[in-house]
C-alpha cells in the first residue's frame with residue numbers, strides 16, 4: 449500500500465559558517481529566508497529555512513550551520529543525497545554562471561540530463577548544488593532585489609540520491625510512496641511521485657562498491673517528502689512500524705510535523721506535513737526577520753541568543 453505523498457517538501461544540509469550560508473542562499477541564489485530558528489534537537493545551532501515567498505513545501509532548502517559546534521566534515525557517498533538541484537527557467541544558465549562567478553564561485557556545465565541543461569556549483573560548505581534549466585516549472589518565484597522572473601529560482605527541482613544498489617531503494621519508494629520510474633540513463637534512474645516534473649522528482653544514482661557516506665559538514669542530512677495531513681502521516685507511521693521499519697515518533701517542527709526513517713540504501717527520509725507553514729509566528733511580510741524559537745525554548749531565549757553567532761542580511 450502506498451501513501452499519498454505530494455512531492456518533495458524540503459532538503460536539509462549540515463553546513464559550515466552561518467554568514468557564508470546566508471550569503472549563498474540569499475545573495476547568490478536569491479532565495480527568501482522564511483525562518484530563522486534553531487535546530488530543535490540542538491539549540492546551539494541555527495536552523496535557516498530558505499524558499500519562496502511563503503516557504504511553500506517543494507521550494508524549501510534548510511541548513512544547520514555547524515561551524516565550531518563540534519561536527520566534523522562529512523563524506524559524500526552511498527547512502528546519502530549527494531546533489532541538490534534547484535529549478536531555474538530555460539535560457540537563464542548564462543545569467544547564473546555570470547552571477548555566481550562574480551561572487552567567486554566555481555561553476556561548471558553538467559552534461560545534459562533527461563533533456564535538461566544544468567550547471568553545478570559548490571557552495572561555501574562544499575555542498576554540490578545544481579541549477580537545472582527547465583520550461584516545465586510554473587511555480588511563482590520569489591524575486592529578490594536583483595534577480596528578475598526570467599532567471600529566478602522556482603524551487604527544488606530534484607535531488608540525487610546515491611546508493612549502492614538501486615533496486616531495493618526503488619522498490620521501497622514505489623511501495624510506500626507511489627514513486628514511478630520515469631527515465632533511465634548512465635546508472636541513474638529518475639523517479640517521480642504525484643505527477644512528473646520539478647519538485648516531484650528524485651534521481652537514484654547507483655555507485656556499486658563506491659565510498660560510503662558519512663554525515664557531517666558539507667553533506668545533505670536528509671530529504672523530506674510532503675504529505676497532506678497529520679492523519680495520513682500517523683497512518684504511514686503505523687504501517688511502517690507494522691512492517692518492522694524503524695521510524696521516529698511524530699516530531700513537532702512548529703511549521704510542520706515530521707517522521708524520519710531510512711530507506712534500504714541508507715538515505716535518511718523525512719515525511720513532513722504541508723501545514724501549518726511559516727506565517728504562524730510572524731507575519732508573511734516579516735518572515736525570517738527575527739529569531740523564532742519553539743515554545744519550549746522561549747524561556748532560555750537570552751542564553752540562546754548570546755551563544756549563536758551574530759549574522760547580518
Ligand code: ZN
Nearest residue numbers: 460670672718
Ligand atoms: Zn527536515
